[in-house]
Amino acid sequence: MSFESLWGDLAPVGRQAGGGYFRQPFGSAEREAVAWFVEAAQARGLAVTGDGFGNLRATWQAGSGPAVLTGSHLDSVLDGGAYDGPLGVASALAAIDMLRDRGFSPSRPISVAVFVEEEGSRFPTACLGSRLATGAVDLDRAATIRDADGVSVLDAMADAGLDPSAGSDLLNEVGCFVELHVEQGRTLVHRDAAIGVAECIWPHGRWRFDFTGEANHAGATAMADRRDPMLSYAMTALAANKQARLADLSRATFGRVEVTPNGTNAIPSRVTGWLDARSASEEVLAQMVAAITAQAADRAGRDGTAVAVTPESVSAAVDFDTGLAARIAGPHGWPVIGSQAGHDAGILQQAGIATAMLFVRNPTGVSHSPAESAELVDCLAGVGALADTLALLAGDPP
Amino acid sequence: MSFESLWGDLAPVGRQAGGGYFRQPFGSAEREAVAWFVEAAQARGLAVTGDGFGNLRATWQAGSGPAVLTGSHLDSVLDGGAYDGPLGVASALAAIDMLRDRGFSPSRPISVAVFVEEEGSRFPTACLGSRLATGAVDLDRAATIRDADGVSVLDAMADAGLDPSAGSDLLNEVGCFVELHVEQGRTLVHRDAAIGVAECIWPHGRWRFDFTGEANHAGATAMADRRDPMLSYAMTALAANKQARLADLSRATFGRVEVTPNGTNAIPSRVTGWLDARSASEEVLAQMVAAITAQAADRAGRDGTAVAVTPESVSAAVDFDTGLAARIAGPHGWPVIGSQAGHDAGILQQAGIATAMLFVRNPTGVSHSPAESAELVDCLAGVGALADTLALLAGDPP
Numbered sequence: 001m002s003f004e005s006l007w008g009d010l011a012p013v014g015r016q017a018g019g020g021y022f023r024q025p026f027g028s029a030e031r032e033a034v035a036w037f038v039e040a041a042q043a044r045g046l047a048v049t050g051d052g053f054g055n056l057r058a059t060w061q062a063g064s065g066p067a068v069l070t071g072s073h074l075d076s077v078l079d080g081g082a083y084d085g086p087l088g089v090a091s092a093l094a095a096i097d098m099l100r101d102r103g104f105s106p107s108r109p110i111s112v113a114v115f116v117e118e119e120g121s122r123f124p125t126a127c128l129g130s131r132l133a134t135g136a137v138d139l140d141r142a143a144t145i146r147d148a149d150g151v152s153v154l155d156a157m158a159d160a161g162l163d164p165s166a167g168s169d170l171l172n173e174v175g176c177f178v179e180l181h182v183e184q185g186r187t188l189v190h191r192d193a194a195i196g197v198a199e200c201i202w203p204h205g206r207w208r209f210d211f212t213g214e215a216n217h218a219g220a221t222a223m224a225d226r227r228d229p230m231l232s233y234a235m236t237a238l239a240a241n242k243q244a245r246l247a248d249l250s251r252a253t254f255g256r257v258e259v260t261p262n263g264t265n266a267i268p269s270r271v272t273g274w275l276d277a278r279s280a281s282e283e284v285l286a287q288m289v290a291a292i293t294a295q296a297a298d299r300a301g302r303d304g305t306a307v308a309v310t311p312e313s314v315s316a317a318v319d320f321d322t323g324l325a326a327r328i329a330g331p332h333g334w335p336v337i338g339s340q341a342g343h344d345a346g347i348l349q350q351a352g353i354a355t356a357m358l359f360v361r362n363p364t365g366v367s368h369s370p371a372e373s374a375e376l377v378d379c380l381a382g383v384g385a386l387a388d389t390l391a392l393l394a395g396d397p398p
Numbered sequence: 399m400s401f402e403s404l405w406g407d408l409a410p411v412g413r414q415a416g417g418g419y420f421r422q423p424f425g426s427a428e429r430e431a432v433a434w435f436v437e438a439a440q441a442r443g444l445a446v447t448g449d450g451f452g453n454l455r456a457t458w459q460a461g462s463g464p465a466v467l468t469g470s471h472l473d474s475v476l477d478g479g480a481y482d483g484p485l486g487v488a489s490a491l492a493a494i495d496m497l498r499d500r501g502f503s504p505s506r507p508i509s510v511a512v513f514v515e516e517e518g519s520r521f522p523t524a525c526l527g528s529r530l531a532t533g534a535v536d537l538d539r540a541a542t543i544r545d546a547d548g549v550s551v552l553d554a555m556a557d558a559g560l561d562p563s564a565g566s567d568l569l570n571e572v573g574c575f576v577e578l579h580v581e582q583g584r585t586l587v588h589r590d591a592a593i594g595v596a597e598c599i600w601p602h603g604r605w606r607f608d609f610t611g612e613a614n615h616a617g618a619t620a621m622a623d624r625r626d627p628m629l630s631y632a633m634t635a636l637a638a639n640k641q642a643r644l645a646d647l648s649r650a651t652f653g654r655v656e657v658t659p660n661g662t663n664a665i666p667s668r669v670t671g672w673l674d675a676r677s678a679s680e681e682v683l684a685q686m687v688a689a690i691t692a693q694a695a696d697r698a699g700r701d702g703t704a705v706a707v708t709p710e711s712v713s714a715a716v717d718f719d720t721g722l723a724a725r726i727a728g729p730h731g732w733p734v735i736g737s738q739a740g741h742d743a744g745i746l747q748q749a750g751i752a753t754a755m756l757f758v759r760n761p762t763g764v765s766h767s768p769a770e771s772a773e774l775v776d777c778l779a780g781v782g783a784l785a786d787t788l789a790l791l792a793g794d795p796p
Contacts, residue, residue: 020659078659079613079667121661184618204617206662215477215767218651218674219602219738220582223643225763230652231639234632241629245621253616254628256662257655261418261476263519264604264654264672265739266766269477274662276616340617341663365623368664369613 003094003383004376010036010086020079020370025117025128026054026160033074033086037114040093046112052166053132054116054157060096062106066175068394069353070095070386071113073129073344077121081372083182087360087379089114091180095387102387106394111174115344122147122156124206124312130344133168134351176324176354176393179345180386182374186365187337194381196337197329198320198357201346202249203285204278205314209236209296213305215261215269226267227304232296233257233271236307239295240275247288249280251340274312278340282317318346321354328356328389341367358385401492401781402774408434408484418477418768423515423526424452424558431472431484435512438491444510450564451530452514452555458494460504464573466792467751468493468784469511471527471742475519479770481580485758485777487512489578493785500785504792509572513742520545520554522604522710528742531566532749574722574752574791577743578784580772584763585735592779594735595727596718596755599744600647601683602676603712607634607694611703613659613667624665625702630694631655631669634705637693638673645686647678649738672710676738680715716744719752726754726787739765756783 013036014021014029023030034056041048041058048058059067072088092112099106116129123145131137137145142164145153154164188196211229237254244252253276260270275292279285293309300307329336339357349355360374360382374382411434412419412427421428432454439446439456448454457465470486490510497504514527521543529535535543540562543551552562586594609627635652642650651674658668673690677683691707698705727734737755747753758772758780772780 077661077664079661080659080664119661119663124662126663184615185620202617214764215769216763217582217739217765217767218653219600219649219676219740220765221649221763222583223639223649225584228639228651230635230655234635234652237628237632238636241621241626251617251619251621253626253663253665254632255616255657255664255666256660257628257657259653259655261478262654263475263477263517263766264522265517265524265651265674266475266478266653267651268653269767276663278617341615342617365614365619366612367615367618368661369615369667371613 002097003090003380006040006090006093010090011082014076016079018370021076021082022078022080023074023076024122025075026156030075034114037074037089041112044093044096051133051168051170052162052164053129053168054160054162055129055133055168055170056114057111059109059111060106061109063108065108067109067111067173068390069111069113069174069177070179070390072179072181073115073118075117075119075121077119077368079370080368081370083372083374084367085118087182087374088180091379091383091386094383095390098383098387099391104391107396108175108394110390110394118344120313123153126313126342127344127347128153130347133170134347136347136351139164171351174353177345177348178356178358178386178389178393179343180358180360180382181343182367182372183359183362184341184365184367186362188335188359188361189363189365191335193335194361194378195385196335196359197325198339198359199325199336200320201318201339201342202278202280203282203315203317204342206312207275207277207289208310208312209273209275210308211271211300211305213269213303216267218265218267221267228267229271229305230259230268232300232303232305232307233273235299236292236296237273240292243288243291247279247284250284250288251278252288252292315342315346318349320349320356324354324356327392358382358389400495401488401778404438404488404491408488409480412474414477416768419474419480420476420478421472421474422520423473424554428473432512435472435487439510442491442494449531449566449568450560450562451527451566452558452560453527453531453566453568454512455509457507457509458504459507461506463506465507465509465571466788467509467511467572467575468577468788470577470579471513471516473515473517473519475517475766477768478766479768481770481772482765483516485580485772486578489777489781489784492781493788496781496785497789502789505794506573506792508788508792516742518711521551524711524740525742525745526551528745531568532745534745534749537562569749572751575743575746576754576756576784576787576791577741578756578758578780579741580765580770581757581760582739582763582765584760586733586757586759587761587763589733591733592759592776593783594733594757595723596737596757597723597734598718599716599737599740600676600678601680601713601715602740604710605673605675605687606708606710607671607673608706609669609698609703611667611701614665616663616665619665626665627669627703628666630698630701630703630705631671633697634690634694635671638690641686641689645677645682648676648682648686650675650686650690713740713744716747718747718754722752722754725790756780756787
């Protein structure tokens with residue numbers, strides 16, 4: 001009952017007419033989702049604290065020592081699904097309810113985190129909240145990270161009433177982190193399992209490709225006289241697809257493009273496309289991005305355009321804590337799988353916090369889309385799995 | 399002096415920080431340009447009248463019979479140049495000054511027109527003002543023409559204080575039309591001539607290509623499991639370029655694209671691209687668009703996506719009045735050339751008004767760009783050419 005009630009209250013927040021969600025950091029829908037979290041946490045007697053960046057923690061004060069942290073994020077991509085992020089937050093609150101119903105008495109604090117700007121839907125860096133909290137992105141670097149309107153992330157935080165210079169106490173107060181998340185693929189479907197444990201996150205990143213040419217009239221300019229950056233971009237988008245298919249265990253996508261001036265009867269002066277690329281190994285990823293970049297430069301040369309490639313956010317491979325994953329998965333026989341998507345859990349692992357992830361089965365594997373889904377029975381299995389895991393980690397020392 | 403003063407007053411209106419212009423119909427910059435026109439016309443004692451669609455005419459009341467019409471438009475594409483449209487309006491006012499300085503006495507009225515929404519930068523139909531004024535687009539059809547925010551052109555006109563149901567008296571009151579325009583190509587450069595006369599406008603149009611696929615996570619979705627409409631779009635943009643190069647005297651451009659959701663880490667659910675296509679003959683144009691459509695459908699089939707092609711605005715070939723062009727060009731030896739761009743002049747010719755166009759040399763041929771230009775000496779030659787032409791047409795019957 002507890003999970004369904006929490007989920008039902010959150011469901012309308014940021015939902016668009018077409019069924020997709022948009023909860024952009026510091027926008028009204030995301031702030032409403034945050035208010036939902038604070039209210040739900042306080043109703044449970046959890047102590048809600050925030051850091052200078054807007055990351056929140058709701059803590060069940062108990063025992064002593066560093067906290068066992070769970071939770072996830074509440075922001076979404078443009079036209080995203082209901083589960084990516086919110087499932088981990090709602091499941092964490094419901095798992096605490098379940099532990100209390102069981103009469104469990106923690107030997108250390110249990111905290112539920114909500115990290116800000118996980119998706120990078122507004123600022124061009126994913127997991128910005130956890131990167132700032134762990135120091136992976138410092139204030140000098142943050143001052144240069146701007147949204148499409150030129151607003152820096154620090155100014156956006158100040159506008160939301162935050163004080164980024166106050167920093168974060170996350171690293172000092174947390175002992176380990178377990179993030180529950182909907183799977184964004186079909187590995188658990190193939191393994192016939194409702195729950196899985198992640199062992200790694202693929203190395204991945206975003207590269208901005210700026211193609212520049214010469215704006216001109218689409219009708220009056222002879223084909224031979226053009227320097228059209230749309231052609232260079234189009235060939236590069238196709239090259240990315242081809243290189244990812246040729247590479248082993250890799251993904252490459254151009255899902256975002258901006259055109260200047262973007263007029264029907266104007267040859268563009270500029271086309272900017274963003275490459276999202278991921279591979280099972282850093283070596284393969286680097287080779288793939290280099291091959292795509294080389295094809296872009298070759299085509300630009302033939303089109304009379306120029307291309308500049310800027311890495312905006314590149315994340316190394318993350319291996320989660322092997323011992324922790326085995327302790328969590330072992331007793332239940334949950335499969336141990338990889339993740340192709342980045343998560344705040346990866347940032348915390350890299351900051352030296354022992355981290356694990358629980359995945360909940362996604363029947364279609366679709367994510368970042370209104371069609372993203374999970375069966376209720378699997379969500380409830382996820383709450384139970386998280387409660388068991390928190391009990392394991394916050395119980396008496398083994 | 400007169401042209402330079404008029405031009406200097408208009409230059410700052412709608413100019414962006416980068417030097418390009420944006421005067422979108424019924425937006426503040428375009429309304430400011432219209433106010434400049436009304437003030438300049440009234441300062442010359444011209445009678446300013448408007449129709450129900452916002453098309454304006456400033457008339458030198460003289461003699462009797464239908465008016466000789468000149469003028470052009472004041473709206474611009476996104477990030478356009480200073481000359482496309484405004485040159486024809488400022489030159490018309492300056493030509494009237496010149497005729498008066500010469501002591502010319504017209505035997506019929508001379509009117510300067512400003513047509514609204516020539517570029518189609520807001521609504522997906524170019525030359526909308528002249529199409530409405532001549533009945534080429536009727537009110538029923540206009541009610542279905544909407545901007546990106548869903549506002550119909552009729553509502554936009556009503557919001558600007560106009561009454562579209564009042565219609566237009568243009569066809570009744572005008573005998574012939576001469577539009578002066580900056581050339582949007584380099585034919586006059588090659589012909590070493592400051593002034594040319596247009597004999598035709600190529601058939602041309604805009605086709606919307608809607609590619610639909612399946613939104614999904616850019617990292618977690620295996621390459622083989624994708625239905626990515628960006629790939630179908632990219633191949634189609636390249637196909638358009640190739641088909642135009644293969645066809646005789648043709649142009650094809652994808653200069654505008656919109657992506658849903660347009661997120662870096664999301665495979666798009668939809669990519670919409672607009673094809674601008676033009677050819678010297680209607681047969682070649684139809685064959686080229688059919689070939690591009692076939693390649694789009696073929697690629698969509700291989701990508702697991704779908705494509706729908708919608709003609710948004712297709713203009714037949716226009717042959718200007720041959721006798722009129724010869725009468726205007728003959729005495730001066732001005733070259734008679736073609737136009738690959740659409741103009742209000744083409745709409746009026748198709749409505750049965752004898753129409754001609756004067757082109758002013760463009761050194762680079764660049765248009766629809768901040769780099770669009772014309773030398774002052776050529777602009778002044780244009781004013782003189784227009785004054786001579788108006789004197790010819792509004793003088794005593796030959």
